Amino acid sequence: MNKLAVLGHPIGHTLSPVMHNASIQALGLADQYEYDKLDVAPDALLERLSRFPSEGYAGVNLTIPLKEVAFQGLEKLDESARTLGAVNTVEFTDDGPVGHNTDGYGVLKALEEAFGKTVENDSVFVLGCGGAGRAVALMAALNGAKTVTLADVDAERLANLAAEIAEKAPTVDISQCLEKAEQVEKCRAADLVIQASPVGMKKDDPSLMPPEAFREGQRVFDLIYMYPETTLLGVARKQGAQVANGLGMLLHQGARAFKIWTGIQPDVAAMRTALELAVYGDR
Missing domain, CATH: 3.40.50.720 (NAD(P)-binding Rossmann-like Domain)
Structure with missing residues (x-):
């Protein structure tokens, strides 16, 4: 099982697992991927990131207040992260973690x-x-x-x-x-x-x-x-x-992140439906 997650501090408000798991289910990948949320304090972030690959993580998202901590602490940064000066997506590669920004x-x-x-x-x-x-x-x-x-x-x-x-x-x-x-x-x-x-x-x-x-x-x-x-x-x-x-921003930054981690195009329609249901209810 390839693990994915969003990290923040606090993290209770996030809807990232809702949309990602909806896409994973729609694509028939539930036996390969799962997406969760984890509360990680800023001073623990870099040490935690170093352990994730050995725990089966393919990648993580970062939210408040971790984006700039990762930008300052990661050795490898994609051009998107260098340009915007923050990291919201971390990809775990054989050469170490790489910070991206899909915001x-x-x-x-x-x-x-x-x-x-x-x-x-x-x-x-x-x-x-x-x-x-x-x-x-x-x-x-x-x-x-x-x-x-x-x-x-x-x-x-x-x-x-x-x-x-x-x-x-x-x-x-x-x-x-x-x-x-x-x-x-x-x-x-x-x-x-x-x-x-x-x-x-x-x-x-x-x-x-x-x-x-x-x-x-x-x-x-x-x-x-x-x-x-x-x-x-x-x-x-x-x-x-x-x-x-900001629901559309959450949707599209998340879709880009999933493609970075997996090489697979997510089911954006399933992600959108899950988000709208969570925020607007059954309209």
């Missing part, structure tokens, strides 16, 4: 599915510039965004990310927002708003942005996927924006 691919596919376009020629506002936001902002800058505005409460984080984007995508106009009033103004002006902070992972979390930050004609994408609509998406929708949660 960039996943969010581009999800945006195209939800809104009919990705980021080309857009002014993009990224709210929250930690691991996920950093990858999304870099992805937008490298894939044709006209401008990228970074919003966070951490000035050093903003400055570091702005400098990294300027180095990797020098033609893109980058701006930084710390103050709330400026964040609201820049958010409203953007074509595409991407909410990449953890706020919204709890059902009663408030929206980080007030109603006046949104408008008709905007696209608003929240990376959080555990609920059909976060509070922020509800606020944006009421202001006339098109909205989508």
Whole structure:
């Protein structure tokens, strides 16, 4: 049996096993693969990764807060991980673990599915510039965004990310927002708003942005996927924006990861159905 898993700390919220095991069943591979979730603390990650191959693991996904730990600690990194500065997928090879990043691919596919376009020629506002936001902002800058505005409460984080984007995508106009009033103004002006902070992972979390930050004609994408609509998406929708949660990103980054581990194209339709059932119920 080839084992697969998602690692995080905490890990209870994840829907990765739901979608991967649905695909494994649909492909008739249940006697060959199984996918689980494991709680692994950041300071234990690298030692744990070194033991996985001997325990029968073919690969693992990483979620909060492990993506940057793996990027810093793994010797071998695929170009996708080097570009985005984070690892969300680890492949175990005969030459050791290799870190990949399928998040960039996943969010581009999800945006195209939800809104009919990705980021080309857009002014993009990224709210929250930690691991996920950093990858999304870099992805937008490298894939044709006209401008990228970074919003966070951490000035050093903003400055570091702005400098990294300027180095990797020098033609893109980058701006930084710390103050709330400026964040609201820049958010409203953007074509595409991407909410990449953890706020919204709890059902009663408030929206980080007030109603006046949104408008008709905007696209608003929240990376959080555990609920059909976060509070922020509800606020944006009421202001006339098109909205989508992060379920599509989870789906497509996971599909790419499975192909990396196994060389087999997953059953994306089965994965999508399982995710939608888990989040939306039997509609």
